[in-house]
Amino acid sequence: MKYKFQCLKCQNTFDPNPLLITCNETSCCNEVFEIVYTTNSNNSVLEPLIPLLDSVNLINMGQGNTPIIKLNSLSKEFDLNIYAKLEYMNPTGSFKDRGSSMMISALREFGIKEIVEDSSGNAGASISAYSAFSKLKSHIFVPENAPKNKVAQIELYGSKIYKIPGPRDNATESAIKFSKQNSLPYSSHNLSPYFIEGTKSFGYEVINFFKNEQPNHIIFPVGNGSLLIGSYKAYKEANQNINIPKHHAIQSANLSPIVFEYEKLKWNPEDWTPTIANGIAILNPPRVKQSALVVSNTKGSAISVTDEEIIDWQIQLAQKEGIFAEITASATFAAIKKMQKNNIIKNKESVLIPITGFGLKDPPKNFN
Structure with a gap:
C-alpha cells in the first residue's frame, strides 16, 4: 500500500x-x-489499510483477535452494558503487540537490523519479543523504577537493558542520545506512526464484533494515547455507515497532561507526583494534542482518577468479574462512576473497556 x-x-x-x-x-x-x-481504495471494514510494501511481510506472533466479553456483575451494578476486550491475551500480555508487529515489520522492510527504544515496561517487552522473532538487535531504555516483572520479560527476550534513574522521560532522553551517538534508528512506540497503524486493528475488531450496534462509549487508559488514536483511525478509515463511539481518555490525577490538554489548561511537567499507574505515567506525551483531539472529535471526555481509586478497582475487577487487570488498566473502571455522576454516561448505555495488560506484569504489592 x-x-x-x-x-x-x-x-x-x-x-x-x-x-x-x-x-x-x-x-x-x-x-x-x-x-x-x-x-x-474501496476499503472494506474487514481489512485495515497497512503501511507495508507487501501485506505478507506483516509479522504475526498471534497478536490481535482478542476476546470481547460482557461483564455481567458490573453491568448490573452500574445499570449499563459493560464489555471488556481482553488485550492481555496478546502474545506478550498487552495491547502493545498490535503496534510492535506493524512497526517491526516496517523496519524490517527497510532493512533495519538494530534499534533503540524506551519504555516503562509493556512496549519494551513487546518490541523485544518481536525483535527476537525478526532477528533484530534491540536496546531498551527503562526507568530505574520500572516493574521488575516487566524488566525481566524484556531481558528474557535478549534485549540489552539500560536502567535510567528519575522520571519516565529521562529514559526517553537517554535513548535518543544513545541512538544518535551510535547512529541507530530511534524506534519509539510513542513517536512511530507505524505503531499507531498497528493499533488500528483494535478498532476494526470492535467494529466487526458489534456490527450495526456499536458501543456508545470506549474508555481507554492513556499515557501517550496510541490505542485511543488507533481505534479512532480505524473508525474513520473503515468508512462505514456506523456511529463512532465516544472515545474517553483516563489518566492518573498525579500525572495527567492529556486531561490538561483536553481541558485547555496549561500543563507544568514539574507538577507531577509519582503514580502507581506507571504504564500511563508520561510527562510530555508527544501525541498529547492528537489524543485530546480524538476525544473532542468523538464528543468524549478526559478524566483523572486517584491512585487509591485505581487500586480499589483492580481488586474489585478481580473479585467481581475474575479479571486480573494490570493496575494501569484498572484506571478506566475507576472513572465510570464519575462519568455517570456527570451525565457523560447514561443508564442502559453500552461501554467497552480494553483490559490493556495482565496483572502479573506488575502485581499488587500488598498481596503475597
Missing part, C-alpha cells in the same frame, strides 16, 4: 523513512507524523 508521512502540525508530507522521527520542515515544527495513504 502506498503511503506518506504527514506532519500533524504543518500538514506537509514526506516519503516514508524510519530514521525520520519528527518533522523538520520549519524551525518551529518538530511535530510527530501520522501515515496517510495515497492509493485509492
Whole structure:
C-alpha cells in the first residue's frame, strides 16, 4: 500500500523513512507524523489499510483477535452494558503487540537490523519479543523504577537493558542520545506512526464484533494515547455507515497532561507526583494534542482518577468479574462512576473497556 508521512502540525508530507522521527520542515515544527495513504481504495471494514510494501511481510506472533466479553456483575451494578476486550491475551500480555508487529515489520522492510527504544515496561517487552522473532538487535531504555516483572520479560527476550534513574522521560532522553551517538534508528512506540497503524486493528475488531450496534462509549487508559488514536483511525478509515463511539481518555490525577490538554489548561511537567499507574505515567506525551483531539472529535471526555481509586478497582475487577487487570488498566473502571455522576454516561448505555495488560506484569504489592 502506498503511503506518506504527514506532519500533524504543518500538514506537509514526506516519503516514508524510519530514521525520520519528527518533522523538520520549519524551525518551529518538530511535530510527530501520522501515515496517510495515497492509493485509492474501496476499503472494506474487514481489512485495515497497512503501511507495508507487501501485506505478507506483516509479522504475526498471534497478536490481535482478542476476546470481547460482557461483564455481567458490573453491568448490573452500574445499570449499563459493560464489555471488556481482553488485550492481555496478546502474545506478550498487552495491547502493545498490535503496534510492535506493524512497526517491526516496517523496519524490517527497510532493512533495519538494530534499534533503540524506551519504555516503562509493556512496549519494551513487546518490541523485544518481536525483535527476537525478526532477528533484530534491540536496546531498551527503562526507568530505574520500572516493574521488575516487566524488566525481566524484556531481558528474557535478549534485549540489552539500560536502567535510567528519575522520571519516565529521562529514559526517553537517554535513548535518543544513545541512538544518535551510535547512529541507530530511534524506534519509539510513542513517536512511530507505524505503531499507531498497528493499533488500528483494535478498532476494526470492535467494529466487526458489534456490527450495526456499536458501543456508545470506549474508555481507554492513556499515557501517550496510541490505542485511543488507533481505534479512532480505524473508525474513520473503515468508512462505514456506523456511529463512532465516544472515545474517553483516563489518566492518573498525579500525572495527567492529556486531561490538561483536553481541558485547555496549561500543563507544568514539574507538577507531577509519582503514580502507581506507571504504564500511563508520561510527562510530555508527544501525541498529547492528537489524543485530546480524538476525544473532542468523538464528543468524549478526559478524566483523572486517584491512585487509591485505581487500586480499589483492580481488586474489585478481580473479585467481581475474575479479571486480573494490570493496575494501569484498572484506571478506566475507576472513572465510570464519575462519568455517570456527570451525565457523560447514561443508564442502559453500552461501554467497552480494553483490559490493556495482565496483572502479573506488575502485581499488587500488598498481596503475597
